[in-house]
Amino acid sequence: MDPTQLLLQAGVGDWEFVWRQRQFFVDGTWLAVKLTFFSMLLGFVVGLPAGVVEAYGGRYSKGVVRPLGVVVRGTPILVIISLTYFAFGVSPAFVAATLALGVRSAAYQSQIFRGAIESVESGQMEAARAVGLSKLDAIRHVVLPQALRRSVPGFQNEFTIVLKDTSIAYAIGVAELLKRSYDLFSIQTTAALEVFLAASLIYFVLTFTVNRGIEQLHDRVAIPGGNQ
Amino acid sequence: MTDPLLDVDDVHQSYGEETVLEGISFEMERQDVKVLVGPSGSGKSTMLRCINRLTDIDDGDISLDGDSIYDLDVNDLRRQVGMVFQDFNLFAHLTALENVTLGLKRVLDYGEREAVEKAAWQLEAVGLREQADSYPAELSGGQKQRVGIARALAMDPKLMLFDEPTSALDPELIGEVLEVMRELADEGMTMLVVTHEMGFAKQAATDVLFLDDGKLVEQGPPEQLFENPEHDRTAAFLSRLTKLHGGQ
Amino acid sequence: MSRNTQRLVRDGVLAAFWLWFSARLLNDWFGGVFVPQGQPFFDPEPVAAAATAVREAATGLGVVGTPVGWVASALDSASFAMTYLPDLAAGAWLTVVLTTLGILFGLVLAVPLAAARVYGRVTHWVALAFIELIRGTPLLAQLFVLYFALPLAGWIGAVPFVGSGVVPPQAVWVAVLGFTINSAAYQAEYIRGSIEGVDTGQLTAARAVGLSQLDGIRYVVLPQALRIAIPSWTNELVYLVKYSSLASFITVTELFYAVEEAAYSNYRFLDLFLLAAVVYVLLVVSATTTMEWVRRRVAIPGVGGSAGGRGPA
Numbered sequence: 001m002d003p004t005q006l007l008l009q010a011g012v013g014d015w016e017f018v019w020r021q022r023q024f025f026v027d028g029t030w031l032a033v034k035l036t037f038f039s040m041l042l043g044f045v046v047g048l049p050a051g052v053v054e055a056y057g058g059r060y061s062k063g064v065v066r067p068l069g070v071v072v073r074g075t076p077i078l079v080i081i082s083l084t085y086f087a088f089g090v091s092p093a094f095v096a097a098t099l100a101l102g103v104r105s106a107a108y109q110s111q112i113f114r115g116a117i118e119s120v121e122s123g124q125m126e127a128a129r130a131v132g133l134s135k136l137d138a139i140r141h142v143v144l145p146q147a148l149r150r151s152v153p154g155f156q157n158e159f160t161i162v163l164k165d166t167s168i169a170y171a172i173g174v175a176e177l178l179k180r181s182y183d184l185f186s187i188q189t190t191a192a193l194e195v196f197l198a199a200s201l202i203y204f205v206l207t208f209t210v211n212r213g214i215e216q217l218h219d220r221v222a223i224p225g226g227n228q
Numbered sequence: 229m230t231d232p233l234l235d236v237d238d239v240h241q242s243y244g245e246e247t248v249l250e251g252i253s254f255e256m257e258r259q260d261v262k263v264l265v266g267p268s269g270s271g272k273s274t275m276l277r278c279i280n281r282l283t284d285i286d287d288g289d290i291s292l293d294g295d296s297i298y299d300l301d302v303n304d305l306r307r308q309v310g311m312v313f314q315d316f317n318l319f320a321h322l323t324a325l326e327n328v329t330l331g332l333k334r335v336l337d338y339g340e341r342e343a344v345e346k347a348a349w350q351l352e353a354v355g356l357r358e359q360a361d362s363y364p365a366e367l368s369g370g371q372k373q374r375v376g377i378a379r380a381l382a383m384d385p386k387l388m389l390f391d392e393p394t395s396a397l398d399p400e401l402i403g404e405v406l407e408v409m410r411e412l413a414d415e416g417m418t419m420l421v422v423t424h425e426m427g428f429a430k431q432a433a434t435d436v437l438f439l440d441d442g443k444l445v446e447q448g449p450p451e452q453l454f455e456n457p458e459h460d461r462t463a464a465f466l467s468r469l470t471k472l473h474g475g476q
Numbered sequence: 477m478s479r480n481t482q483r484l485v486r487d488g489v490l491a492a493f494w495l496w497f498s499a500r501l502l503n504d505w506f507g508g509v510f511v512p513q514g515q516p517f518f519d520p521e522p523v524a525a526a527a528t529a530v531r532e533a534a535t536g537l538g539v540v541g542t543p544v545g546w547v548a549s550a551l552d553s554a555s556f557a558m559t560y561l562p563d564l565a566a567g568a569w570l571t572v573v574l575t576t577l578g579i580l581f582g583l584v585l586a587v588p589l590a591a592a593r594v595y596g597r598v599t600h601w602v603a604l605a606f607i608e609l610i611r612g613t614p615l616l617a618q619l620f621v622l623y624f625a626l627p628l629a630g631w632i633g634a635v636p637f638v639g640s641g642v643v644p645p646q647a648v649w650v651a652v653l654g655f656t657i658n659s660a661a662y663q664a665e666y667i668r669g670s671i672e673g674v675d676t677g678q679l680t681a682a683r684a685v686g687l688s689q690l691d692g693i694r695y696v697v698l699p700q701a702l703r704i705a706i707p708s709w710t711n712e713l714v715y716l717v718k719y720s721s722l723a724s725f726i727t728v729t730e731l732f733y734a735v736e737e738a739a740y741s742n743y744r745f746l747d748l749f750l751l752a753a754v755v756y757v758l759l760v761v762s763a764t765t766t767m768e769w770v771r772r773r774v775a776i777p778g779v780g781g782s783a784g785g786r787g788p789a
Contacts, residue, residue, distance in 0.1 A: 074760035075753040076718035078732055083753070086739070087746035127317035127376075130280060131331035131383060132306040141330060145321045164614035168722070178617055185624060192625035196617055204612040223321050224363045 014191035018198050021184055028177035029202055031094075035166040035176060038098045040159060043105025050106060051113025052139065065110070072107035077165050080104055085172040097169035105162055112154035116147040149221055156214040160207045167203075177202060231294035233258050233418055234279070234387060239288035241274060248274045249285075250442040256387070256420065261413045263429040263450075264422045266439035267465060272422040273314075275439070276389045279420070280309045293386065307335055310380030314392040316372040318364040324351060324375045325360040328382045336383065350378040354408050370401030374408055381412075388412070390421040426470050430454065438462045490765060493758045500565040516558050523555035553747045560738050560748065567734030568755055570648065574720040574730060577652045579713060582659030589664035594671060603664070610661035616722050619654045623647070623726040651723040655716060662715075666708035670701040703771075703779050710767040717759050731755060 018025075053065045072080070080103065085096040120143050128138035167178040181199040185192050234256040241249040249271045256262055264272045277283040279290055281302055290297045297305050319327050328347035332338040338346065351360050354374040364372055373393055380388060390409065394402040406428050413419060413432040423429070429436055430450050437447040438461075446453060446462045454470070457463045500517070503509045511517060531548035534541035589607065592599035610618070622628055632638055632646040639645035674697050682692035724733035735752040739745050 070761075071753070071757055074714070074718075074757035076721040076732065076756055078721040078724075079735075079749055079752050079756060082736075082745070083749045087749050121317075123313065123315050123317035124319060126282060127311075127313060127319070127379075128330075130282065130306055130311040130313075131379065132303045132335040133331065134303050137334050141334060142319050142321075149321070160612070167614040167616045170616070171725075178614065178620070181617075182620065185620075189624075193621065196621045196625050200609075200613040200617045200621070203614055203617065204609060207612040208608075224366060 014188070014194040017188055017191045018184075018194045024180045024184060025177065025198060025202060028175065028180035028199075029206070031174065031176045032163065032166045032203075033206070035094070035097055035101065035169060035174070036159070036163045039101035039105055039162050039166075042098065042102025043109045043158070043162070046102070046106035047109030048113055050110035051117065052144075054110060054114040055117040056135070056139065069107045069110055072103060073111075077101070077104050077168055078171060081168060081172055093169070093172045093174045096172060097166070097174050101162055101165060101169070104165070105158060108158055108161075109155070112151050112158060113147060115154070116150040117143055119150055120146045146223070149218075149223060152214065152218040152221075156211055156218075159210060159214070163207055163210075164203065231291065232256060233260075233293055234420070235289075235291040236275075236279070237289045237291070239275075239278060239285050239290060241271075241278060241283065241285050247442055249278070252288075252439075252442075252444050254437060254444065254447060256418060258386075258418055259416045260434045261417075261419045261421070261432050262435045262437060262447075263433040264420065264437050264439060265424070265426075265429070265465070265469065269441075270439040271442045272439050273391050276311070276391050276420065276422055279387075279389060280306050280311055282311075303335065307383055308386045310383055310385035310388045312373070312376050312380055312388070312390045312393050314395050316364070316369075316376045316396070318372055318375055318379075320364055323361050323363055324356060324367070324378075327364070327375055328379045331379065331383050347378075347382060350382045351375070353381075354378045355404070368401060369397045370404045373397065373405045377405075377408055377412075386418065388417055388419045390419065390423065392422050392424070394423065394425060424469055424472070426454075426466070438465065440465070486761065486765065490758065490762050494762070497565060497568065500562060501569055504562065504566065514562050516561055518558060520555040520558035523551055523558065527551035527555055553750075556744060556747055557751050560751070563734050563738060564731060564751065564755060567729060567731035568759070570644070570723075570728060570730035571717065571720045571759065573644070574648070574651055574655060574723055574728070575713070575716040578655030578659050578716050578720070579663075579709075581652065581656040582663050582712075585656060585660035586663035586667055589660055590667035590671070593664060593668050607661045607664055610658055611665070615654070615658050615719055616725060618658060619651065619722060619726050622654050623650050628653070647727045648723075651720075651726060651728050654723075655720070659712060659716060662712055663709075666705050666712065667701070670705035670708070671697060673704045674700045700779050703774060703776065706767065706771045706774075710764055713763045713767065714760050717763055718756060721756075 050065050050069065053061050054069070057065065077100065081097060081100040084090050084100040084103075085093060090096040090099055124142050124146065125138055128142040129135070133141070166176050169176050170179040170182065173179070177199050181195045184195045188195075232255040236252055236254050239249055239252045240247070252271075252275060254262075264275065266272050274283055278285050279292075279297070281297060292300070292305065292308060318324075319330065322330065325344065325347050328350055329338075329343040332343040332346060333340070348357070348360060351357060354377055356371060356374055356378065359367060359371055359375075364375070367375065377393075393409070394405050397405065402425070406425060409419070409421070409428065410432050421428070421433075433450050435447055436450050436453045438445045438453065438457075438459075440461055446457060446459050453462060454466055457466065496517070499510065503511060503517075504513050507513055508515075527548050530544060530551060534545035534548055537544060589603050592603035593607065594600075596603060628650050629646045632649045637643045638649070678696050678700065679689075679692050682696040683689070687695065720730055721732035723730050724736065727733075731752060735748050739748045
């Protein structure tokens with residue numbers, strides 16, 4: 001079958017099918033959004049302390065956190081999700097997916113924060129200590145406020161990655177957007193193109209809007225005089 | 229007999245294989261203003277950083293008001309010793325006022341209102357009342373350094389350490405900072421200053437200490453060192469320096 | 477463990493892995509050079525026997541024997557893993573193929589894309605749209621579109637030799653295409669970023685000396701840009717190694733597929749997925765180690781911030 005025939009085949013009937021099933025898409029999108037939100041949250045809660053440890057930790061704490069991070073970052077998310085659900089038996093699938101995506105995100109967010117912390121000049125920490133602040137207070141009140149602002153671009157990138165990775169939760173049967181699309185495709189196989197294109201479009205709109213949103217946020221919290 | 233405010237006793241410090249400080253000993257009484265001079269790499273900055281334990285000594289001892297600095301809690305020590313940096317190191321994400329209130333609130337446990345009041349007063353004392361709400365990036369070099377001084381002074385330290393406070397400034401901005409330092413000396417603050425500004429040394433210093441290659445070569449009142457030094461090295465270095473930075 | 481010892485251990489482990497991997501593949505491709513095709517190099521039987529013996533000792537010791545019990549479990553997992561290693565090696569081979577082809581073809585496509593993005597007028601918008609769309613949608617969705625929505629699999633399958641002998645079946649080619657397109661979009665951005673990371677004064681100076689625009693780019697800008705891009709390429713390589721696992725969704729029998737199949741037949745999910753993780757981590761660390769070596773070989777002080785120095789003292 002030649003390309004023109006293919007386009008003709010993607011007739012109104014199949015787009016109509018997509019429109020009629022829009023609730024499916026809405027449900028799947030909502031699930032994807034929830035997955036992304038909770039995974040990012042878990043990633044932040046675990047990743048920020050991990051990043052601080054990697055930047056400031058002693059030999060032993062670093063000796064634990066670093067290799068752990070390397071292993072998690074070197075394992076495909078598909079394997080992490082499968083381990084969480086099938087091997088460790090975390091249930092239901094939504095929780096397993098959130099846990100898996102969260103752990104992966106934590107490993108990557110720790111790198112974002114570590115890099116941002118290291119980019120804050122050491123003179124800031126010195127001045128804080130010279131005034132008499134304890135190391136912990138110095139990190140909390142001087143280094144982190146600056147580091148967090150510098151983490152925004154990396155965070156933006158990570159968000160896009162996590163949102164797209166939610167599609168892999170398909171592997172353990174989570175009814176997120178891509179799985180719903182696949183299910184629709186199995187109902188009406190001629191609508192394959194329309195269904196997957198529609199899903200892709202939704203993902204694209206999501207990443208696009210959130211990226212622009214984060215950029216706005218970045219401008220708002222910027223330190224006057226530059227973030228560099 | 230009371231202890232000297234600062235007693236540096238036979239201090240040695242090394243960085244890896246390299247000896248940075250070798251057998252440095254001197255004392256400072258209250259209200260003394262001592263200036264540390266010497267060629268680059270002679271260990272002057274390291275000496276300052278040893279006093280507030282930003283760097284650790286390898287041998288010897290340093291005492292503040294009779295207590296070894298290694299017997300005191302390190303944050304306690306740093307409350308009593310103020311430091312002004314060559315690169316200012318102002319907290320980039322805080323306004324000038326907030327730079328000063330941070331230490332007051334977190335280290336001295338001041339309440340919000342008292343902290344702001346004290347900080348505002350301190351900034352006014354260095355001539356920066358209008359700049360209280362500006363961020364460091366919006367200030368000139370001289371203004372930044374004066375905020376640095378205010379930040380250190382607000383903690384009511386017993387001793388102020390100045391690490392080449394004007395070296396990073398454009399020539400026309402050096403004057404405003406030196407003036408603040410002179411006033412401080414007049415008011416009786418005990419100061420240990422590393423600088424090349426010989427004019428300041430001649431006018432305000434009680435003693436000048438010449439460091440070379442990690443060793444304290446000579447110390448004495450400015451007139452003695454400038455006009456009648458004991459060592460040739462001292463004479464050579466100071467005359468070179470006066471040509472570049474002298475007379476202000 | 478000191479830095480140097482860490483490196484030695486890492487290099488030792490990687491060398492052992494690749495030695496085994498190559499020997500395994502060679503053996504199975506040429507119909508059983510060392511051992512019969514598909515049979516593990518090292519007999520798992522003794523290890524399994526050891527596992528049972530240790531476990532008996534553990535139960536004998538009671539509570540004190542719990543750590544001994546762990547050793548028994550580890551031996552048990554090990555003997556189990558040994559039986560499946562030949563299958564996993566075949567899968568890992570496809571992973572390597574998918575990754576290398578994906579990144580190489582992706583580079584070929586990325587260069588004109590980056591050029592259009594930086595220098596084009598109309599083409600700038602086309603390239604930008606393509607890059608944004610590919611980067612803004614999941615790789616898995618892209619694979620689904622290529623495999624299920626388009627008749628590509630059918631077309632490729634119709635090509636002679638596909639699927640027979642050494643030539644991989646059509647699903648693999650569809651996957652390669654998917655990875656190529658995806659990687660090209662990312663690589664184009666990395667290339668663009670690294671070209672823009674070279675100070676414009678460099679090209680100006682080159683022109684001032686008399687070089688043409690093209691020569692200026694070729695001899696002055698590109699050598700610097702390519703070094704700046706090394707960390708990004710390392711990232712891309714690691715990404716492809718890991719996300720090649722998605723090809724299992726479109727029936728490609730790469731490493732994850734092989735592990736899944738084995739796991740569903742004996743339900744030993746933990747052992748097998750952990751083994752999969754180990755192999756992936758080995759592949760990833762191989763990639764990063766190689767790129768690190770490349771970086772050091774081509775490093776120039778002050779260029780790309782990667783030469784270990786920090787610029788003028």
